[in-house]
Amino acid sequence: xxxxxxxxxxxxxxxxxxxxxxxxxxxxxxxxxxxxxxxxxxxxxxxxxxxxxxxxxxxxxxxxxxxxxxxxxxxxxxxxxxxxxxxxxxxxxxxxxxxxxxxxxxxxxxxxxxxxxxxxxxxxxxxxxxxxxxxxxxxxxxxxxxxxxxxxxxxxxxxxxxxxxxxxxxxxxxxxxxxxxxxxxxxxxxxxxxxxxxxxxxxxxxxxxxxxxxxxxxxxxxxxxxxxxxxxxxxxxxxxxxxxxx
Amino acid sequence: xxxxxxxxxxxxxxxxxxxxxxxxxxxxxxxxxxxxxxxxxxxxxxxxxxxxxxxxxxxxxxxxxxxxxxxxxxxxxxxxxxxxxxxxxxxxxxxxxxxxxxxxxxxxxxxxxxxxxxxxxxxxxxxxxxxxxxxxxxxxxxxxxxxxxxxxxxxxxxxxxxxxxxxxxxxxxxxxxxxxxxxxxxxxxxxxxxxxxxxxxxxxxxxxxxxxxxxxxxxxxxxxxxxxxxxxxxxxxxxxxxxxxx
Numbered sequence: 479x480x481x482x483x484x485x486x487x488x489x490x491x492x493x494x495x496x497x498x499x500x501x502x503x504x505x506x507x508x509x510x511x512x513x514x515x516x517x518x519x520x521x522x523x524x525x526x527x528x529x530x531x532x533x534x535x536x537x538x539x540x541x542x543x544x545x546x547x548x549x550x551x552x553x554x555x556x557x558x559x560x561x562x563x564x565x566x567x568x569x570x571x572x573x574x575x576x577x578x579x580x581x582x583x584x585x586x587x588x589x590x591x592x593x594x595x596x597x598x599x600x601x602x603x604x605x606x607x608x609x610x611x612x613x614x615x616x617x618x619x620x621x622x623x624x625x626x627x628x629x630x631x632x633x634x635x636x637x638x639x640x641x642x643x644x645x646x647x648x649x650x651x652x653x654x655x656x657x658x659x660x661x662x663x664x665x666x667x668x669x670x671x672x673x674x675x676x677x678x679x680x681x682x683x684x685x686x687x688x689x690x691x692x693x694x695x696x697x698x699x700x701x702x703x704x705x706x707x708x709x710x711x712x713x714x715x716x717x718x719x720x721x722x723x724x
Numbered sequence: 725x726x727x728x729x730x731x732x733x734x735x736x737x738x739x740x741x742x743x744x745x746x747x748x749x750x751x752x753x754x755x756x757x758x759x760x761x762x763x764x765x766x767x768x769x770x771x772x773x774x775x776x777x778x779x780x781x782x783x784x785x786x787x788x789x790x791x792x793x794x795x796x797x798x799x800x801x802x803x804x805x806x807x808x809x810x811x812x813x814x815x816x817x818x819x820x821x822x823x824x825x826x827x828x829x830x831x832x833x834x835x836x837x838x839x840x841x842x843x844x845x846x847x848x849x850x851x852x853x854x855x856x857x858x859x860x861x862x863x864x865x866x867x868x869x870x871x872x873x874x875x876x877x878x879x880x881x882x883x884x885x886x887x888x889x890x891x892x893x894x895x896x897x898x899x900x901x902x903x904x905x906x907x908x909x910x911x912x913x914x915x916x917x918x919x920x921x922x923x924x925x926x927x928x929x930x931x932x933x934x935x936x937x938x939x940x941x942x943x944x945x946x947x948x949x950x951x952x953x954x955x956x957x958x959x960x961x962x963x964x965x966x967x968x969x970x
Binding site: 487488489534536554558563564565566567568596597598599600601603605 | 849851
């Protein structure tokens with residue numbers, strides 16, 4: 479069996495998330511159906527991780543095993559002609575048999591996009607949270623610096639998290655600001671359920687002056703979800719990049 | 725009566741253009757309905773110009789007369805709460821009674837967006853023409869320079885144009901290229917029906933090497949629609965800015 483890895487991009491607006499759900503209409507369902515039609519085999523894909531309903535991916539990866547002889551450079555075009563226009567295959571590679579999209583991933587980066595303009599940019603309305611408030615950018619930058627490093631992120635994990643440990647390492651966390659837009663980038667070796675969205679929800683309280691950067695640090699150290707701010711809306715979140723050792 | 729001018733932004737994807745049509749579902753219909761609900765008066769708006777079905781506006785202007793006493797700084801918020809999320813009022817101003825959104829406009833700029841990446845940026849798919857071809861950028865730049873100045877643009881006007889003269893003045897025309905994207909900006913004192921889209925369709929033939937920049941110049945001079953290339957698709961076109969004398 480060949481082990482095929484694909485890089486994809488998707489607009490999550492109309493999907494119930496990446497992973498197959500009883501309710502249907504997930505990115506995984508659509509991809510597995512298209513691969514099945516192309517290969518004549520039942521496809522069973524494994525992604526680098528799930529994304530929630532409404533969350534987007536600039537670059538997500540998945541892999542699957544197949545007996546199909548289709549050359550690797552033909553997969554993207556062949557699948558794109560069978561996919562809806564909100565899911566795009568960017569690249570396909572044949573990997574060693576032990577490659578696993580999730581376990582082999584070294585680092586992931588998420589971007590959370592915020593539009594602080596008064597009435598919102600109509601062309602980015604599905605990809606950024608509209609938050610028309612003056613925000614204290616320097617205080618937010620000071621706060622986000624506290625998430626860098628290895629910490630127990632229980633304060634920033636959904637109560638529905640089932641992980642045995644909430645310790646994760648954040649390699650980079652930064653805010654880029656330009657002309658009514660904020661981009662919050664967080665890179666780590668792994669993320670807890672809703673972690674980026676809760677960090678952003680809490681950072682927005684810092685931005686509004688409801689919390690200080692020192693409060694943010696105390697919230698992280700409290701290891702208690704109830705200490706933190708709200709979960710920011712899904713549509714501002716985008717899986718930006720997944721890095722593998724080549 | 726007060727003369728209110730508004731700046732708006734809209735995603736034209738789902739509309740049958742700006743101007744009211746028998747078929748319905750136009751940007752004008754939606755705006756006039758929302759203004760009517762707000763003021764209790766039948767609204768009759770005049771735009772800087774129509775945009776075709778599927779064409780977007782980053783910044784379009786319209787004006788209308790009203791007896792409503794609503795302060796000018798309240799209009800945008802009041803209307804935005806009554807408008808669908810693909811139409812956004814950016815600003816409202818009270819103008820002298822003789823101000824007219826179309827006749828008072830000095831210059832208009834359109835942008836035509838092209839995505840030359842292999843499989844297309846999923847997040848810009850509704851705002852850029854996906855044209856995954858290697859394009860001869862320098863030849864295109866040489867060609868577009870020929871439209872600057874005052875010319876008879878009959879070669880770049882739809883056969884359905886009903887204007888008595890096809891002479892227009894193009895003040896600026898340029899191409900900006902970055903990372904798989906091309907932005908073609910054209911600024912003029914007025915445009916003929918489909919003019920920007922036909923110029924772009926012809927420029928793309930230059931980009932592909934089907935025509936040279938010298939051919940493009942000969943096409944302009946031919947004053948005959950059949951000499952030019954195809955009309956580029958609507959969704960890449962965006963009314964970028966309208967300038968008035970203040």
